[in-house]
Amino acid sequence: MIAPVTRRVSWTYLLLVATLALTGMAQMPIAKRYHIADVPGLAWLGDFYLTHKLHYLAAAGLLFLTSYLVTRWFMEWRQDWELTPLGWARAVVLLALVGTGGVRVLKNLPDVSFTPTPTMLVDWTHLGLAFVLGGLALARPALRAAYIRRVARSASARR
Numbered sequence: 001m002i003a004p005v006t007r008r009v010s011w012t013y014l015l016l017v018a019t020l021a022l023t024g025m026a027q028m029p030i031a032k033r034y035h036i037a038d039v040p041g042l043a044w045l046g047d048f049y050l051t052h053k054l055h056y057l058a059a060a061g062l063l064f065l066t067s068y069l070v071t072r073w074f075m076e077w078r079q080d081w082e083l084t085p086l087g088w089a090r091a092v093v094l095l096a097l098v099g100t101g102g103v104r105v106l107k108n109l110p111d112v113s114f115t116p117t118p119t120m121l122v123d124w125t126h127l128g129l130a131f132v133l134g135g136l137a138l139a140r141p142a143l144r145a146a147y148i149r150r151v152a153r154s155a156s157a158r159r
Contacts, residue, residue: 023055087147
């Protein structure tokens with residue numbers, strides 16, 4: 001049996017996460033403050049509303065892809081594959097990112113208001129988790145680790 005996640009799915013995940021990282025950083029005033037938006041072709045990074053919409057669109061894509069993969073995991077793959085410790089760490093960080101992202105979406109609704117302290121806590125947690133996810137991605141090749149591995153079965157379990 002080949003690995004359950006295809007190259008196309010892996011590249012889609014990579015593209016979505018890269019888009020989320022770029023648009024998430026652009027929503028902070030970094031692009032204008034540090035003149036990144038002045039570079040020809042990058043002016044769109046200085047437009048908060050555009051990057052906000054793109055961030056939501058990429059987040060919806062990531063939620064769809066994650067839902068698809070989790071469903072396939074429970075329906076087909078978990079008998080033959082298991083998450084490694086690095087895979088579990090990535091899953092937990094992704095779940096926490098989705099949770100803090102959901103709170104940020106809630107915070108952006110017109111009838112919802114949070115006091116400054118919880119708002120700051122959620123914002124910094126979301127940003128920190130994004131950096132942790134990036135660190136896990138960098139750790140994978142450095143450790144020569146994988147996110148999934150075949151389930152080791154005994155001879156009696158294979159019968």
